[in-house]
Amino acid sequence: MTDTKIVNWTQVNGFFDVEGVTEDTLDKLWKNFDVENLDLADIEFKIYGPNYNSSIRSDFAEGIASFQSIFNRQLLFILEDKNPYRQLQKTDKENFLFYISIQSGCTDVILKTTKPLINVLAKKLKTMKPCQICIFFFILAAIYESPKFYETWTEYSIKKQQLEQERSNAKFEALMKLSESDVFKRFVNSQDYQNIKSLILDDVSNQQIRATNELIRNTADVERIELNSESYNVNDIKRIKETPDEDVIPSASKFVEGEFLVTSIDRLHYPYIKLHLKSVNKKNATVDASLNCEEGSLTDEQIKLIWMYCEQGQPLNFKLNETIAKDGKIKSAYVEYVSTLYQSKIKMRIDYNILRELLKAIDDDRLP
Secondary structure, three states: OOOOOEOOHHHHHHHHHHHOOOHHHHHHHHHHEOOOOOOOOOEEEEEEOOOOOOOOOOOHHHHHHHHHHHHHHHHHHHOOOOOOOOOOOHHHHHHHOOEEEEEOOOEEEEEEOHHHHHHHHHHHHHOOOHHHHHHHHHHHHHHHHOHHHHHHHOOHHHHHHHHHHHOOOHHHHHHHHHHOOHHHHHHHOOHHHHHHHHHHHHHHHHHHHHHHHHHHHOOOOOOEEEEOOEEEOHHHHHHHHHOOOOOOOEEEEEEEEEEEEEEEEEEEEOOEEEEEEEEOOOOOOEEEEEEEOOOOOOOHHHHHHHHHHHHHOOOEEEEEEEEEEOOOOEEEEEEEEEEOHHHHHHHHHHHHHHHHHHHHHHHOOOOO
């Protein structure tokens, strides 16, 4: 088993039976994943109806495109991108693409999302142990199984009987064995996991609900839909089509610079902190801005300034990266730079002096 490449849930289940579930075995499992053929986080979407037999309507392609767009944002959340709603660069688009397989019988569409997900998680090995990344991956696989299952599974000790009655296959047996292990319990009870859940997993789960709804809305003449372990009847499908999701997808991002009072600091998920800012110049407009104290985008001196000026009730000059929803509201903001008002005025004076010297050089015809 040690040298066997892992591609499916039956093999994961067998691996846990033979090797057990410990930090060392999860390290080994992560290294034994066959990334090219792994299917643990793939999404199976079955459509039943009179006109569906290994075929899809053209409007379903719109649902796939919407799903890809949401999947892109999920991967940026996992990477802890400062602006997960930004326009993707060409390399990002290529790396985030997933393949689609259509099976015979009913229309059975498989979205092969595992490979890009694994490749994104591999980039986090610099800050997390392989065993933690492996658990992180299984939690994401549970979300892609269904957000409802993810919520129940992570509360397994509370809802054990409910899960055991509802699920019985290699996937769920493997996830149950993982959730019963000491290494899993330590991880989900740690502050690191609480940070990941608050900053990444909750958003990924909410976005997955939206992605599922987008797929369902772009079907027609359907009798039943199965998405992994979840089943949707005619009434479920009708309800989803008639109930639009809250339109919170930002349409733009911009940099804003100005004077703000730091009215309070939320450090529940330190080193990630949230600053509650009140604008000095815009009729006391408020905004919540995030900051990772250990990322290095701000110096230790700048971070100390924030705490000191919050206590003193004095304004600071902030440069914020804001993402704006289609309704004009600020979806999120991230601190790019901070300085005292004096430092900002000095910088402006220096910039003005440079401009004045440049204009003088032009007048004197001294430029090359």
